[in-house]
Amino acid sequence: MAFPEGFLWGGAIAANQYEGAWLEDGKQPNVTDVLVGIMNRDPGIAWNEETGKYELKLNPNKAYLSHTAVDGYHRYREDLKLMAGMGFNSFRTSIAWGRIYPNGDEEEPNQAGIDFYKDMFSCMRELGMEPVITLSHYETPLHLLTEYGGWSNPKLIEFWRRYVTTCFTEFKGLVKYYLTFNEVNALFRMPFVAGGVLTIDNPADPTKPVDSTTLQDQWDAYHNFLVANAQTVKLGHELDPDCKVGCMLTCSGVATYPNNCNPVNIRVAMEAQRNNVFYFGDPFCLGIVPTYLKKRWREDGVKVEFTDEELELIKKYTVDFFSFSYYRSTVVEAGVNLGGDTSGLTGIENPYLVDKAPEPWKWPVDPDGLRYTLNVLYDRYHLPLLIVENGVGLDENLDENGTIQDDFRVHYIEEHIKNVAAAIDDGVDCRGYLYWGPIDVVSAGTGEMKKRYGFVYVDRFNDGHGTLERAIKQSYYRYKEIIESNGACLE
Ligand code: BGP
Numbered sequence: 001m002a003f004p005e006g007f008l009w010g011g012a013i014a015a016n017q018y019e020g021a022w023l024e025d026g027k028q029p030n031v032t033d034v035l036v037g038i039m040n041r042d043p044g045i046a047w048n049e050e051t052g053k054y055e056l057k058l059n060p061n062k063a064y065l066s067h068t069a070v071d072g073y074h075r076y077r078e079d080l081k082l083m084a085g086m087g088f089n090s091f092r093t094s095i096a097w098g099r100i101y102p103n104g105d106e107e108e109p110n111q112a113g114i115d116f117y118k119d120m121f122s123c124m125r126e127l128g129m130e131p132v133i134t135l136s137h138y139e140t141p142l143h144l145l146t147e148y149g150g151w152s153n154p155k156l157i158e159f160w161r162r163y164v165t166t167c168f169t170e171f172k173g174l175v176k177y178y179l180t181f182n183e184v185n186a187l188f189r190m191p192f193v194a195g196g197v198l199t200i201d202n203p204a205d206p207t208k209p210v211d212s213t214t215l216q217d218q219w220d221a222y223h224n225f226l227v228a229n230a231q232t233v234k235l236g237h238e239l240d241p242d243c244k245v246g247c248m249l250t251c252s253g254v255a256t257y258p259n260n261c262n263p264v265n266i267r268v269a270m271e272a273q274r275n276n277v278f279y280f281g282d283p284f285c286l287g288i289v290p291t292y293l294k295k296r297w298r299e300d301g302v303k304v305e306f307t308d309e310e311l312e313l314i315k316k317y318t319v320d321f322f323s324f325s326y327y328r329s330t331v332v333e334a335g336v337n338l339g340g341d342t343s344g345l346t347g348i349e350n351p352y353l354v355d356k357a358p359e360p361w362k363w364p365v366d367p368d369g370l371r372y373t374l375n376v377l378y379d380r381y382h383l384p385l386l387i388v389e390n391g392v393g394l395d396e397n398l399d400e401n402g403t404i405q406d407d408f409r410v411h412y413i414e415e416h417i418k419n420v421a422a423a424i425d426d427g428v429d430c431r432g433y434l435y436w437g438p439i440d441v442v443s444a445g446t447g448e449m450k451k452r453y454g455f456v457y458v459d460r461f462n463d464g465h466g467t468l469e470r471a472i473k474q475s476y477y478r479y480k481e482i483i484e485s486n487g488a489c490l491e
Contacts, residue, residue: 001421001487008130008432009483011083011455012092012388014137014182016066017441019096021073025112028102029056029142031193036062036447038138038193039341041209045146054146054200054210063464065442065449070458071468072441076120079439079470082456084127086476087483091129092388092434093120094137094182097163104141104159105148109166121174132323132388132434133175134248135164135232137182138444140196150196151221152213157228164232168239178236179248179323179388180229185280186250187225188218189340197221219302226283227310230317237317244320247284248388252344253277254376255329255369259348265333272332276345278380285322285381287315322381325389325436329353329369342445355415357392358408361451365392367415374423374430384431390416391436393443393451396473404457404473413475417482418490435479439470455479 016032023029034044034056044058058064072079083091097104099113121131140150148155167178186194192211199213229247236245253276258265274292282290289306297304306314330347332338339346343363355365370390377385392412396404417433424430437453440460445451449460455476460466481489 002424003487008090010088010090010434011438012434015094015096018072020069022067026110030098030139086480092132094134098141103143132177134179138193145198149200152217172240183250230313233317246321248323251324254373259333287318321384323386323388329366367419371419371423374428378428389436391453406475409475410478
């Protein structure tokens with residue numbers, strides 16, 4: 001197996017799905033704190049006629065499991081030891097923006113938040129793990145949406161600059177790899193969470209979901225993300241010359257296959273790649289605002305204009321590497337209505353895929369699609385690639401021996417990792433494989449505990465009960481072997 005020396009082997013989680021402690025040590029709510037599942041269109045906010053603003057209003061009938069999550073805020077030391085036990089040399093998590101700037105618009109940071117992450121990142125280093133840190137993983141402070149409309153407002157760029165300046169300064173020497181916005185190309189699929197956008201000047205239309213946003217607001221957010229991303233690269237390089245700043249996109253949309261060789265469908269597949277992945281990837285990596293967007297803006301009836309200075313900034317400050325999530329592929333043809341969820345794009349079923357994750361989620365499994373994705377991305381961007389999410393969620397319970405025989409997960413990682421090796425052999429510069437959810441966390445898409453990705457099990461259930469104790473699944477030992485042999489045991 002062709003894994004280079006220093007290949008990053010590890011796992012990835014996110015603050016909002018792992019930490020809990022949603023209001024501890026000064027933190028204020030962020031966008032995921034008001035949702036049970038990010039695909040849902042009913043955030044726990046309501047319009048207040050008197051103030052003329054949205055305000056927090058959680059649904060008393062819902063279990064917001066992320067508020068406690070798996071208590072990572074208090075247990076990260078023991079959890080990181082478990083990760084080190086598999087031989088991880090890297091670990092990805094996110095900084096919850098609201099721990100550092102609770103409402104997002106403060107002048108001064110919250111020291112308790114800084115201290116918390118300093119300790120966590122030091123702990124990773126002590127255990128031999130390189131921290132790979134997402135600056136924003138669906139964690140925009142809620143206040144920035146209710147007060148300013150979120151990322152459609154250019155003011156967010158200023159607040160963001162303040163936040164990342166604090167991170168680059170405070171975590172200098174501790175963090176080398178930063179990712180800017182998790183799966184930001186899901187902006188149009190999930191404007192509230194992935195885009196951090198809320199339309200606040202024309203609200204409370206009872207016929208529409210609470211989180212409805214206009215297309216203009218969404219494209220304004222796109223504009224601001226492009227500028228903010230470039231500024232992050234610039235600030236990162238200035239404040240901590242040793243750090244590398246990458247983008248993070250959901251890339252299931254790269255493996256978008258045409259249903260047949262009808263030339264129209266070949267074009268439709270190409271457009272799906274552009275409209276779902278490259279429209280962010282091209283500016284982030286190539287420093288250009290793609291010309292193919294002009295038609296889309298016309299069709300969407302929106303106005304998107306960049307100043308010369310902004311275009312210069314985007315051109316000059318492209319990312320150092322490209323990181324992405326990959327869960328599945330999809331099939332398209334002319335006229336198909338492309339849906340999507342946290343797995344990526346959902347089009348037509350692919351009859352050639354033999355595996356499907358078990359009920360109830362049944363995401364199609366396409367390990368070859370990962371090799372294809374790596375090749376397409378490398379051909380287009382010629383940047384080091386980092387896989388920062390790939391994994392399978394299963395409904396699992398401990399057996400009488402206090403473990404789980406998760407053979408499907410073993411099969412899943414083996415097949416995907418073999419395809420990473422094949423892509424490297426194809427000539428792709430892939431620097432790491434970070435499995436999603438090495439410890440059970442709250443599912444992003446459904447807000448449940450039942451959907452478990454971990455090599456390590458956590459005793460917590462959908463109704464919120466559980467001891468939070470950790471247990472090792474059988475896949476833990478297999479991933480350890482793969483890492484120990486640098487992939488050679490898969491030959
Ligand atoms: C990605 C998100 C993650 C993660 C993963 C799995 O889209 O970046 O936060 O959770 O999907 O999705 P889910 O938890 O819905 O199974």
